[in-house]
Amino acid sequence: MTIVRQNTLNTTVSPLASPPENLAEKYIEAERMHDVLLLLQNLINSEEATVKLILDCLYDVGSVNLINQKLRSKPLNRVMKLIARMSKPVFKILALNWFKKNCPQLITNWLHTQVSFKKPPNTPQQVAIEVTELEPYSIPQAENLSQEIKNLRSQVRWLAGISIIAIAVLGLTVLS
Numbered sequence: 001m002t003i004v005r006q007n008t009l010n011t012t013v014s015p016l017a018s019p020p021e022n023l024a025e026k027y028i029e030a031e032r033m034h035d036v037l038l039l040l041q042n043l044i045n046s047e048e049a050t051v052k053l054i055l056d057c058l059y060d061v062g063s064v065n066l067i068n069q070k071l072r073s074k075p076l077n078r079v080m081k082l083i084a085r086m087s088k089p090v091f092k093i094l095a096l097n098w099f100k101k102n103c104p105q106l107i108t109n110w111l112h113t114q115v116s117f118k119k120p121p122n123t124p125q126q127v128a129i130e131v132t133e134l135e136p137y138s139i140p141q142a143e144n145l146s147q148e149i150k151n152l153r154s155q156v157r158w159l160a161g162i163s164i165i166a167i168a169v170l171g172l173t174v175l176s
Contacts, residue, residue: 033111040107041104045100056092064081075160076163
């Protein structure tokens, strides 16, 4: 197996800002963190089956939680969970490629922040808050808004029904 070196660590060494011993320490730190990156890449490549199982578990939990959070309608919820199960193989391929490409660097950067022991600045953050008085809707506007909300809800019900029917027809077509 060949390991390709990538210079993607976020450490910069400035010769003017550091004494020579600090410069050497920074260089050694960058080299060691690069070694961590290479080791993580090697670990992910050698334990690909484990990574796939982890992604599989995360997809199962994440897709169900997302669907439950976004869709309250029981029939639509069940249909979307079925679709999520059918799209799992595509997700696994895309997620594994993304994981191999991005996670070693993300983990290395996170680990580097953990071992750098730098204290976050204790400057209090000032947040500008602008308060404006809201004027309540007049009665005709409130009635119009109420009617618009009712219209939108009925349109959502129609779209949900049409989507369920279309998915059912698609499923029957595929099964036939």
